[in-house]
Amino acid sequence: MASICVAEVDVVYHGQSAHASAMPHKGRNALDGLLLAYQAISNLRQHIRHSERIHGIVTDGGRAPNIVPDRAAGEFYVRAKNAEDLEALKPRVRACFEAGAKASGCDVEMNWGGVDYLDLNTNWPLAAAFKANAEMLGRKFDADDERSLTGAGSTDMGNVSHRVPSIHPMLAAAPRNVVIHNPEFAKYAGGEMGEQAALDGAKALAMTAFDFLADTRLQADAKRAFAIAKGLG
Structure with missing residues (x-):
């Protein structure tokens, strides 16, 4: 499995509430601040490396349409190929x-x-x-599965892998054309195909541990x- 670095950041904007129609000039719209930053990040995406990703969501956008939001919050992930690139990208996101x-x-x-x-x-x-052990169990691998560098997921196993020799294998729990983080994927992963992948993965890992020892x-x-x-x- 290919995996890239990720930094997580929670942001909270603090403004001033006011009646959005009667006294809008008395307010400072925290949601505007967050949405301006969101748009700035969207523009920034045009000028980052193809191996970098920035994405986020709004977790708090206010209480009612007639109240200028005095608080808005969001959660964002910043990803890059390695730690050096990640540290270089963070200040650009912070500026947004x-x-x-x-x-x-x-x-x-x-x-x-x-x-x-x-x-x-x-x-x-x-x-x-x-791979050899998984193939003994009947699993098949495509040639481009071996050293794919296009993986854009992230895992704490990455930190472990910089301390000790490590692997983070993946076995198919759904057909190749099914998009992950999607209801259709959840259906397959919770069904027979997902169960078989879990069993084969556990067996292949145990066999690999025995081989190593x-x-x-x-x-x-x-x-x-x-x-x-x-x-x-």
Whole structure:
């Protein structure tokens, strides 16, 4: 599985409530601040790398249409191929939030997650062992499944993979044309195909763990690959 870095940030805009029709000039619209930032981020997407992603949602947009929102909140994910690119992208996103606050006359607080998820450092000797074991169980892999660099998901397993040799295999729980994070995918994943993927995955992982414990060559290959990937070999 290919995986990229992600940083999570919660933003809250603070404005001034007022009657939206009778006294709008007394208000400072926090929702305007958030939506201006959202639009700025949408524009920023035109000028970031193809391996980078920024997406978010509004979690609080006000209480009633006739009240100028004095509070608005959103949750955003910022993703990049590696930690260096992620750190370079964060200030550009931060500037969008600050611009929304300045334009709307509101204040903004940004609460970044304490730990970013890192990109996945796949250990290819272990991945090859897993693939062989999964194939023994009847699973089939396409050639482009092996080292795909287009994966745009993120996982805390990425952090683990920078500490010790790791893999994060994926087995199909739905037909290839089914979009993930979608009701149709949930139907397949909760059905027979998903159950079989879970069973095959558990078996293949157990078989791979046994191979690693019993095969000194696999241990050495995994250790060497990890050192090279970390620039230590």
